[in-house]
Amino acid sequence: SQTIHQWPATLVQPVGSPLSLECTVEGTSNPNLYWYRQAAGRGLQLLFYSVGIGQISSEVPQNLSASRPQDRQFILSSKKLLLSDSGFYLCAWQVGYGYTFGSGTRLTVV
Amino acid sequence: GENVEQHPSTLSVQEGDSAVIKCTYSDSASNYFPWYKQELGKRPQLIIDIRSNVGEKKDQRIAVTLNKTAKHFSLHITETQPEDSAVYFCAASPTGGFKTIFGAGTRLFVKA
Numbered sequence: 001s002q003t004i005h006q007w008p009a010t011l012v013q014p015v016g017s018p019l020s021l022e023c024t025v026e027g028t029s030n031p032n033l034y035w036y037r038q039a040a041g042r043g044l045q046l047l048f049y050s051v052g053i054g055q056i057s058s059e060v061p062q063n064l065s066a067s068r069p070q071d072r073q074f075i076l077s078s079k080k081l082l083l084s085d086s087g088f089y090l091c092a093w094q095v096g097y098g099y100t101f102g103s104g105t106r107l108t109v110v
Numbered sequence: 111g112e113n114v115e116q117h118p119s120t121l122s123v124q125e126g127d128s129a130v131i132k133c134t135y136s137d138s139a140s141n142y143f144p145w146y147k148q149e150l151g152k153r154p155q156l157i158i159d160i161r162s163n164v165g166e167k168k169d170q171r172i173a174v175t176l177n178k179t180a181k182h183f184s185l186h187i188t189e190t191q192p193e194d195s196a197v198y199f200c201a202a203s204p205t206g207g208f209k210t211i212f213g214a215g216t217r218l219f220v221k222a
Contacts, residue, residue: 098144
């Protein structure tokens with residue numbers, strides 16, 4: 001079956017600390033993968049997308065980066081977190097035309 | 111790039127009434143328009159979508175309409191129920207779902 005996993009579910013990190021969020025999908029190959037961020041009470045902002053291994057496109061300049069070391073693995077990283085990085089981070093997998101989202105990571109930068 | 115505007119930001123209706131959420135998009139090349147429902151603390155889930163080759167689509171109590179000329183599309187929920195309470199996002203994609211851009215969301219409250 002096709003599933004998407006995202007972890008951790010919750011994270012509290014101090015300003016200036018590094019970040020690594022991971023997303024993996026099962027039951028498919030060569031998927032289009034996305035990272036979105038949802039700030040409190042706001043919409044979904046597209047951060048990165050990837051159409052294949054090592055292929056990353058950034059939609060918003062910021063101190064975040066993404067990597068796709070394996071076909072079904074998508075990682076969101078930061079070397080130094082800012083307060084403004086707080087939010088709900090969602091990995092998404094394009095299934096046909098629509099998206100299946102991961103369960104999300106709620107990141108609080110303190 | 112694509113920009114999606116969504117209104118209203120908050121909508122409160124009585125149980126049994128209808129709810130309408132409206133969105134506009136900027137890129138005339140957009141050809142796919144999904145709607146997602148996000149319950150509190152949960153992931154967004156696709157509830158209905160429409161492609162640019164049709165003007166209306168219905169699935170039980172929900173329907174979407176699309177006006178390509180005016181570049182706007184709407185979600186209609188009839189006979190609302192308390193479990194319809196959630197945040198609804200409209201979205202648009204110029205390439206069949208690729209790089210989907212979302213609206214800011216509408217928080218719908220259905221009062222029993």
